[in-house]
Amino acid sequence: MRAVIRAVKGTRDLLPPTTALWNHVEAVCREVFRRYNYQEIRTPILEDVSLFVRSVGEETDIVTKEMYTFVDRDGSQLALRPECTASVIRAYIEHRLDQRPGLQKLYYMGPMFRRERPQKGRYRQFYQIGAECIGSESPWIDAELIELVVRVLEALELRDFQLLLNSVGCRDCRPAYLQVLRRALQPVASRMCVNCQRRAETNPLRVLDCKVEADQAVIEQLPTILDHLCDRCREHFALVQRLLEDRQISFQIQPRLVRGLDYYTRTTFEITHGALGAQNAIAGGGRYDGLAEELGAKQPAPGIGFSIGEDRLVLVLETLLTKQGRSLEPALDLFIAPVGEEAVAEAARLASRLRRQSLAVEVGYGGKLKRLLELAHRLGARHTVIVGEDELRQGRLTLRQMDSGEQIQVTEAELLDRLARRSFNAAESASRLLG
RNA sequence: GUGGCUAUAGCUCAGUGGGUAGAGCGCUGGAUUGUGGUUCCAGUGGUCGCGGGUUCGAGUCCCGCUAGCCACCCCA
Structure with missing residues (x-):
């Protein structure tokens, strides 16, 4: 008997009836996007490696050890996209979308690729549904975008999710904060876990994210970014909070919330759900006011976006459905x-x-x-x-x-x-x- | 990349102290005429993940590999 060929590690076949749930999620998203005047963009799965090096960041885990890259026959360095924001901004610049009227509000859905060790809610080919609003740095846009994500989850009858909110500052105030943080870590790092000792050197922001119980006392004493925002960032963040309150959207300030992509500035957020395992983030996003220029735009194009982990969202919805004793039924009339x-x-x-x-x-x-x-x-x-x-x-x-x-x-x-x-x-x- | 757990039928799993394979569900058919869900009967289905070792004999013990899951890490 010949060897059976199986799906590549970290990839999987989505079968009925689960695919009906995927379609439902996507249909709901499209409908909510329509109401907020977002239109679909479809970008290639293959991109130039340098797109992600310049946007996501040369030193990030995504770029240094998770990206699928290969040399094409003509020698060009290509990558399977690990995320989609960079591609959307690339397309925005390439097609001069800044010349179109109003803000550019674009959404996408499709597969992304990261070569990590698979586990619950984490796959090497995974699906994201995301939206980007480009052309304004107004906090009103931040609030509207976050509202949109919340409405999507509500429309899917998802309850008990948590919105975590933070500001990571801008090009001016973040480097200064990093200096302060490094200095604060120097005397105390030796009392922390080995991981934190390493992170104190390589990526001090990550220390704030440490889950080791014994380190929490030390972490609480560390300076937070929120105490070191510049005036403009502080005002921006305050207004975003007020606007969310006006919308009756509850959130939790999480000064330790860190994003793994270098392009984020100011508002960052994450939505988590307890029904998942360790990979409990079902959506994440934030503002990226300098990204377009980083990718070669002549004019600044501040933007904000988010991405939903569709695999994880479907996972949560499935466990909720079984808990409620409901099941997926084929809709045969x-x-x-x-x-x-x-x-x-x-x-x-x-x-x-x-x-x-x-x-x-x-x-x-x-x-x-x-x-x-x-x-x-x-x-x-x-x-x-x-x-x-x-x-x-x-x-x-x-x-x-x-x-x-x-x-x-x-x-x-x-x-x-x-x-x-x-x-x-x-x-x-x-x-x-x-x- | 590191660690832990697991691997027997399409699925969920039994398989006692080593004696060469079982259940339930599923699938196919039957219980006389054109009426489903329940019940009953029969059938189908596995070189026990792969490779080596110990043994008279290995699904069972040992080693290696591979894969899956979970966690670290990272993130959606």
Whole structure:
């Protein structure tokens, strides 16, 4: 026997019925994006390595050890995108989107790639849904964007998530803070865990993020970025907080919240959920006022964006659904069970017509009626139409409601009337999906 | 990259102190006429992750590899 080929480590096949949940998440996102006037952008999965070196940062983990890179046949250095903000800004500059009217509000969804050790909620190919608003540094935009993320989660019936908020300062005040932090760490680092001793040298901000119990007392004494913001950053952050309060969006200031991408400035935030394991962040984002210039824009283009980890979001929703005893059901409107040769042909024609009326229809070609009804039941059909000799003679259909077993004779017009579908809305999509 | 745990049928798992494979679910069919969910019967399905070692004999013990999961790290 030949060896079986399996999915590459850290990648996975998404199968039904879970894919229905993925589609639901994406449909809800698109709808919320529409309401906030975001439009879709699709950028390539392949990018020049230097795009990420310059944006995410040369020294970051993502660039130094997690990125999938390769040399193309012509010698160019390419990478599978580890995130999408850099690509969006690249496209913004490349296509002079600054010349278009108003703010550029763009959203994306698709696979990203990072070569990490897989674990719960962490995959080498993972999916992000994100949005970027480019062209303004107003705190009103920050508040609107955060509001948008919260509305997406609410629309997905997700509760009990936490919004963590911080400001990481700007090009002026952050370097000064880092100096202060380094100096404060020098005398105390030796009392901390080995990881922190290392981080005190390499990446002092990470010390603030340490989870070791014994280090917490030391960490509490360290200066926080919030005490070292410049006047403009402090005002910006204060206004963002006030605007979130106005919107009744609860949040928690987390001065120790650190982002692993170098381009972040000022507002940063993260949304976590307890139903996940160690990888508890389902969304993260922040402002990046200097990124466009870093990527070669002649004009400054301040922006802010976020990204939802779709894998993790789906994971949370799935555990919530099982906890509530709800399950994912295929949304089959109708099963057609023909009895006899003639009926099969009529069933096929009927299916064609009903499908044109946007009904989800399955036909049982062949088999005894008993089998067909059993199949209809197992496929989750809400109704079954029986077409046999009697029905053909009378020009009627037998419509059986599967949950009650109630059965009536109808014409095709009456059938359509009973099964008529309404247009899409999120709540209905959810109730349809979550039987 | 580091560590811990795990690996038996499509899925969830049993398999006692080493004696060459089992259940439930699933899938297929049956219980006479055109009526599903329950029940009953039968069938299908595994070189026990891979490679080596110990042994008369290994799913079971030992070693190595690989993969999966969880955690560190990092992040969404």
